[in-house]
Amino acid sequence: MSLSPSTLSPPPLSLYVHIPWCVRKCPYCDFNSHQGRGELPFAAYVDALLADLDLDLPLVWGRTVQTVFFGGGTPSLMPGELIDRFLQGASSRLRFAPGCEITLETNPGTVEHGSFKAYCDAGINRLSFGVQSFDDGCLQRLGRIHDSSEATAAIKLAQDAGFDNINLDLMYALPGQNLAMAESDLEQAFALQPTHMSHYQLTLEPNTVFAARPPSGLPDEDGSWDIQEHCQAMLADAGYRQYEVSAYARPGRECVHNLNYWKYGDYLGIGAGAHGKITSGHDQSILRRWKLKHPAAYLEAADSERGIGGDELIATERRPFEFMLNALRLVDGFSLTGFEASTGVPRSAIQAQLQEAVQKQWLLVDGDAVRPTALGRRFTNDVVELFLTG
Known part of the structure; x- marks a missing residue:
């Protein structure tokens, strides 16, 4: 396959920040997340993140960051003042676009009103709540640490704190779930008036507890498809346009960060286990880079190239x-x-x-x-x- 050097040009740039700790790892989760024990070293982690960013800066000199996304793990475990310190440090190193979309993934069981105000003051302007279901039985079977009332209360607190761009994650084809239960999940979500919905099927990913010990009561393939078709119609009727396999949004409220991924955009990935992709116009290359996965190893090495887990140039x-x-x-x-x-x-x-x-x-x-x-x-x-x- 021949390369056409004149056509490869750097696409929009995003920044992904991985926060690796959570209260308890869910049995379906295959992300780089680690159950936190004792007091977590968030202040040292912010230092490591900024040092990590410094090492990646030569890859993106002169480029503007369009979006920032804090993923995990459970980023909402990190105090707002440390999110603020990181964002101040990052914006002093990189040019942030005016109105830059800055998303924080949020577990409904880990935040209080004061936290939302602090996140808002720090510059977070979009929240993504990992609700997964409003059925307490389903939540227990998924190993979530919150119940439906806590999820509803947390979303309302965020709205009271000034957040008007909110995504709710909901899963379907859950253990013990039928079509009526999936309908109820969406109806309760609609009542909270989020601007964005992520609605996706539970899958048994390799190297997870559910893959090793599948839960009972999973809908069969036909049952899952019936739920998907019915819920897609409900989302459309409620004014949420499907723009990606599992993403639905009010007009103009699509997730800009994820759109950049899906359009093969560029992104710096910092934090334990984070992955990045950077296009270089001058030598017509596309580089993938990833960082050390385990938090302790990452913290120890993030201020040097030892923190880089690997680099790969993507063949034409x-x-x-x-x-x-x-x-x-x-x-x-x-x-x-x-x-x-x-x-x-x-x-x-x-x-x-x-x-x-x-x-x-x-x-x-x-x-x-x-x-x-x-x-x-x-x-x-x-x-x-x-x-x-x-």
Whole structure:
């Protein structure tokens, strides 16, 4: 596959910050999260994050950060004043765009009113609540530390503190859940008037407790599909437009940070186990970098290159697959011009795969625009695999 150097240009840049600790690791979770024991070293961790950022700065000199996202773990365990110290340090090192979207993932069982005010004062302007369900039995079976009343109270407290851009995470096809229970979850979510909803199926990921010991009472494939179709209709009727496989938003309230991922944008990843992707225009390269995974090892090494877990230059041949892995999650798809600019690969290199996907009624191609059909969205993995070479 030939590289077209003139077409590869750096896309928008985001900053991802990983907070690795949680109160208790959920049995379905495959993220880099570690149960906190005793007093957690958050002040030292902020120092490590800023040192980590300093080492990555040469990769992005002169570029502007469009979004910041604190993920975990449970970022809402970190005190607001330390979030503030980090953001002040980061914005003194990097140019933040005016109105930069800054999201904090939040566990409803870990925050109080004072915390929300402190987060708001620090510059957080978007919250993502990991509710998962409003059914207490489902929450217990998922190993969550909150109940439905705590979730409702936390969201209302956040709104009282001034947050008007709030995402709720809800899962479906849960142990012991039927269609009526999934409907009830959405109805209770709608009553809280979030601006964004993430609605996704519980999956048994490798190396999790649920993968080793699957819970009883999981809906079968047909039951899960019925829940998905019915809930998608409910979300649409409530004014939430689906713009990605599991993301629904009020008009203009799509998650800008996640959109950057799905459009094959760039992002610095700092914190234990964080991953980043950076495009370099001058040498036409795309670099993936990741950091040491275990918090103790990361804290000890973050101020030197020993904190870097690894670097990988993405081969030209793999870029179409990586691009499609993200872009085909979007309901509106992508442009071929954007594909060329983001990958440095000419559209002619993927013409055969596009034609096959069109013949299978998985994709629609209209001039420069490519988007998945409803059938294609059901078989996203199969569509993406067409672009996997070697």
